[in-house]
Amino acid sequence: MHSTFSSVFFSGLADQIWRGFQAVNRRLPQGRVPSPAWAPGRLLKSSERSKPPLGIPRVTESLCPKCTLEKREAILAGGSDAPQLNDASETIKAYLIEEAGRILLRKMCDRHGPFEDVLSTDPDFFRRMEALCEGHDLPCWGDSEVHHHNLCSVKYGRGGFLIVDLTNRCNMMCNPCFMDANQVGHIHELELADIKAIFERAQAFKPRREFNVLFSGGEPTLSPIFLESVRHARSCGFKRLHVASNGIRFAQSEDFARAAKDAGLHGVYLQFDGVTDQANRHRGVGNLLDVKLQAIENIAKAGMKTTLQSTVINGRTSASVGSIVEFAIQNIDKISHVIFQPIMFSGRDERVEDEIRYQRRYTLSQLAADLKQQTNFGWEPMRDWVPLSAYSALARVLDLLRGPDAECGSVSPASHPDYCVTSPLVVKRDKKKAYPLFSFFNIEQFNRDLNAILDSARGATLTRAQLTLAVFRNINTRSLPPGLNLPDLIDLLRQTTARQDSRSPQWKHETYGKSPWYMTIIIGQFFQDLFMFDLHAIQMSATQVGCQDGEIPFCAYNSAGWRQIVEPQNNAVALSVWKRVHGPERIFAKGKEVPLSSPVSLPILINKTN
Numbered sequence: 001m002h003s004t005f006s007s008v009f010f011s012g013l014a015d016q017i018w019r020g021f022q023a024v025n026r027r028l029p030q031g032r033v034p035s036p037a038w039a040p041g042r043l044l045k046s047s048e049r050s051k052p053p054l055g056i057p058r059v060t061e062s063l064c065p066k067c068t069l070e071k072r073e074a075i076l077a078g079g080s081d082a083p084q085l086n087d088a089s090e091t092i093k094a095y096l097i098e099e100a101g102r103i104l105l106r107k108m109c110d111r112h113g114p115f116e117d118v119l120s121t122d123p124d125f126f127r128r129m130e131a132l133c134e135g136h137d138l139p140c141w142g143d144s145e146v147h148h149h150n151l152c153s154v155k156y157g158r159g160g161f162l163i164v165d166l167t168n169r170c171n172m173m174c175n176p177c178f179m180d181a182n183q184v185g186h187i188h189e190l191e192l193a194d195i196k197a198i199f200e201r202a203q204a205f206k207p208r209r210e211f212n213v214l215f216s217g218g219e220p221t222l223s224p225i226f227l228e229s230v231r232h233a234r235s236c237g238f239k240r241l242h243v244a245s246n247g248i249r250f251a252q253s254e255d256f257a258r259a260a261k262d263a264g265l266h267g268v269y270l271q272f273d274g275v276t277d278q279a280n281r282h283r284g285v286g287n288l289l290d291v292k293l294q295a296i297e298n299i300a301k302a303g304m305k306t307t308l309q310s311t312v313i314n315g316r317t318s319a320s321v322g323s324i325v326e327f328a329i330q331n332i333d334k335i336s337h338v339i340f341q342p343i344m345f346s347g348r349d350e351r352v353e354d355e356i357r358y359q360r361r362y363t364l365s366q367l368a369a370d371l372k373q374q375t376n377f378g379w380e381p382m383r384d385w386v387p388l389s390a391y392s393a394l395a396r397v398l399d400l401l402r403g404p405d406a407e408c409g410s411v412s413p414a415s416h417p418d419y420c421v422t423s424p425l426v427v428k429r430d431k432k433k434a435y436p437l438f439s440f441f442n443i444e445q446f447n448r449d450l451n452a453i454l455d456s457a458r459g460a461t462l463t464r465a466q467l468t469l470a471v472f473r474n475i476n477t478r479s480l481p482p483g484l485n486l487p488d489l490i491d492l493l494r495q496t497t498a499r500q501d502s503r504s505p506q507w508k509h510e511t512y513g514k515s516p517w518y519m520t521i522i523i524g525q526f527f528q529d530l531f532m533f534d535l536h537a538i539q540m541s542a543t544q545v546g547c548q549d550g551e552i553p554f555c556a557y558n559s560a561g562w563r564q565i566v567e568p569q570n571n572a573v574a575l576s577v578w579k580r581v582h583g584p585e586r587i588f589a590k591g592k593e594v595p596l597s598s599p600v601s602l603p604i605l606i607n608k609t610n
């Protein structure tokens, strides 16, 4: 009874027209999809797209955690017969099986014995994500300068993020830290010439892409060329510029936040472990929650948005996931999205004991279950979560709409369904109330409709018309949130396409806008460490590190040894030499407090499980 008459009428009408149109459309020969200049060939119809091996049980290719570390040590020791990292000699078969209500990955190395890890604590959830896999993106072409990392080379797609690690220095000393900041005995920083080369390479092969550039580290705001790097990325034509930060510099200086915005930065991915001092204590900064709140405030004052980025450790921070989402909803004018990243046992934790790894491992199915339990807006794991790659179905139709003359493809994060999942929430801004999008929108049928639109390839006008019909016919008007009416639905569609449409320089305004309803995206990103490594997933990575040695999947860079090889070979300076030149680093650890001018408080809802 909540839905307005116009929504009910329009949705029913859209369904009737869609059915009538498709009855004819199916009988006609399919049209030709374009071969845009940015792509290696024709766009791919649904039947032409390949998929990684899926299903349970199955066998996949993996690496031995111990052989890989030994190989890395041998390479770092040098010598003319130094082996190649991640070549065929390291691979072992891994078996994915269902056992006692879990999906396990088991593998056996002839030299180091058996390894086992847990990929999922809910086999039905795991199967649902795989069933919704949209397949590989276009294969990469002309990329030999970019992707040459043996078995860890990216083979498909345009990615969703290009991560650029400006420095391995950090003003904190956390445990965990997947890149082992401040502990590796050398300082590695990119220079502007490196940045230019990274972006030049990123635009030199096909598919040419629009992605989120994410400056990272260590703490990237410590880099002397941070602002210049942002300006350069903007001058290259990249339109989505972000930084992954612990927030200390943003908290300490509103002027710094303004300077970053003026350089072209669109938002900050803020490390955020919870809404209580207790939840943040493990990182060793005395007043870390105050730092985060002040950073969010200063970032907002500068005209940017914060995405909360939270490392989840089972039994340590897993009780905070619901309150983090509640906090985002209460502060939706300042916070755009939330990304949960279960701990990866890399960097400081790569030699973790098995018992601790079992205790702390946190899976995406567990995240969906905990969020259901710790929130109160009817979040359902089996209805409201899809693989992130589900968005690539819409990206493909946007590519079709833009035709052969487009400069680059839409943002299309076609990552492996086992490792990245998402659930959009629509939020009524004034009431600070959230509703899962898929509680009233049939995403599975919508993606089938999108594939039908792409496959029939009827030209721009009919494609646009079908897209509109597909959106409205898949809305369940009986389940609409109270007050969500037809103009609001049109606005939510505009927000969604602006996120993925590479054309729009106004994407930020169109996405965030001021409309009464906002769509926030909650993501679960399960970065792979060597215990769960799946080479098929690595080769379709949508999160790649742009470095002096090309672009390397994030998980391979940080888990399989590439960071440790690439950094010392390029611009690295011994820590002792660095300290002689620059003096000791100021590191906030062992309970030290970050000086703040005017601590703020933002609306916080403390969840009872916190």
Ligand code: SF4
Pocket (backbone or CB within 6 Å): 170, 171, 172, 173, 174, 175, 176, 177, 178, 179, 180, 181, 217, 218, 219, 246, 271
């Ligand atoms: S903030 Fe913590 S986790 Fe991030 S780079 Fe610094 S030490 Fe590592």
